[in-house]
Amino acid sequence: KAGVTQTPRYLIKTRGQQVTLSCSPISGHRSVSWYQQTPGQGLQFLFEYFSETQRNKGNFPGRFSGRQFSNSRSEMNVSTLELGDSALYLCASSLDVGGQPQHFGDGTRLSIL
């Protein structure tokens, strides 16, 4: 069974640009959550999507947004990139909303120049 797939693996952007990251959950999993991982803050929850609706949101500015498609695939968008947005962005999937445990992909490493 394929795991959580995230694309691209690496991205380099400049300040002010925007970026879209993609996540395909484990087959049959309908809930997708996004996390940001940095050396200083560790892993922090961004948001959760289920049935194409955002179900839960962390403490991040509105520049961070996402969506989910009918096949449960999800995208995350960050607009007006700042240097502090450099991080590993991780996607996790679970069977149902609020479901545990979650399984993570290998992430997208975003670097802002």
Place this chain on the structure above:
Amino acid sequence: QKEVEQDPGPLSVPEGAIVSLNCTYSNSAFQYFMWYRQYSRKGPELLMYTYSSGNKEDGRFTAQVDKSSKYISLFIRDSQPSDSATYLCAQGLGANSKLTFGKGITLSVRP
């Protein structure tokens, strides 16, 4: 007080040692407790998952949860160089998928 505190490390042990990793948490509403292992340039990999207080064993790994003390532990027996990684504790509430993570501890097992 942070919601989850984890020993900062790093931790270096010889091969074959017993390793004890610990986390404390402040939110008594947490119901789910997990340990993830993360290798360099990879995502967190689920190691152990438990819903209640007590012990759970899987091979060389034992997870221990004490809800009354708000304390969780992961024990690794007969540690191997392949266990060298960052270990993250995580806690979850029942109503949503948000996980709250410790900062992680980097373990190095010397051959």
